[in-house]
Amino acid sequence: MAEPPSNSPRRPLPDGIVPEEVVARTEGRWVMIMATMLVVMMAVIVVTGVAGALHPASNVEVIQPQTLHLGGEFVESNLGTAIEPDGSATVRLIAIQYDFVPHCALVPANTPVKFRLTSADVVHGFLLPDTNVNTMVVPGFVAEVRTSFAEPGDYVMPCHEFCGDGHHGMWARVSVVAKDEFPKLGTVERTSCAKL
Numbered sequence: 001m002a003e004p005p006s007n008s009p010r011r012p013l014p015d016g017i018v019p020e021e022v023v024a025r026t027e028g029r030w031v032m033i034m035a036t037m038l039v040v041m042m043a044v045i046v047v048t049g050v051a052g053a054l055h056p057a058s059n060v061e062v063i064q065p066q067t068l069h070l071g072g073e074f075v076e077s078n079l080g081t082a083i084e085p086d087g088s089a090t091v092r093l094i095a096i097q098y099d100f101v102p103h104c105a106l107v108p109a110n111t112p113v114k115f116r117l118t119s120a121d122v123v124h125g126f127l128l129p130d131t132n133v134n135t136m137v138v139p140g141f142v143a144e145v146r147t148s149f150a151e152p153g154d155y156v157m158p159c160h161e162f163c164g165d166g167h168h169g170m171w172a173r174v175s176v177v178a179k180d181e182f183p184k185l186g187t188v189e190r191t192s193c194a195k196l
C-alpha cells in the first residue's frame with residue numbers, strides 16, 4: 001500500500017504533537033476564561049466603588065518633606081490633636097521611618113475628627129481598623145481623612161505600606177476618650193497618651 005504524500009494534511013502527527021483544532025479549541029476556552037475574569041474584576045471595581053461611595057482624593061496639597069521640622073503646619077509643637085473653634089478635632093501626624101509622630105493621639109468621641117498626615121521620607125500607610133480611615137502617606141503631599149468615633153476605645157495600627165527594614169515595627173495608636181473627658185487632658189497627654 002502506497003504511503004500518503006509527505007505534505008498531506010491527513011498524515012499522522014508525530015508523538016507529542018497536538019492537532020491544530022485541539023490547540024485552537026483550548027486557546028478559545030482560555031480566551032473566554034480570561035475575558036470572564038476581566039469582566040468580573042471590572043464589575044467588582046464598579047460595584048464596590050458605587051456601593052461604597054469610594055472616591056479619589058478631591059484635593060491635592062503639596063508640602064516640602066525636607067523642611068517639615070523648620071516651620072509650618074507640621075512643626076513639632078503643632079503635632080497631635082487640636083480642637084478647632086467649631087468644636088471639631090484636627091490630628092496632625094508625621095510618618096517617618098519607622099514611627100508616627102506623635103506615636104499616639106488622643107481624640108474625643110462623638111466629634112468630627114480630621115486626620116492630616118504627611119511623610120518626612122518614604123511612602124507610608126495609615127489605617128484605623130473598622131473605620132473609614134485608610135490612606136497612603138506620600139512624601140511631598142498632605143493626606144487628609146475625616147471620620148468620627150462613636151465610642152471610646154483604642155485603635156492600634158501598623159503602617160500598611162512597606163517602607164523599609166523596620167516597617168514591621170512601625171505603628172501608631174489612636175485613643176478615643178469620652179467627649180467630656182477630653183478638655184480635662186493636658187497637651188502632653190493629648191499628644192502622647194502618656195497617662196492612659
Ligand SMILES: [Cu+2]
Binds near residue numbers: 162
Ligand atoms: Cu511602613
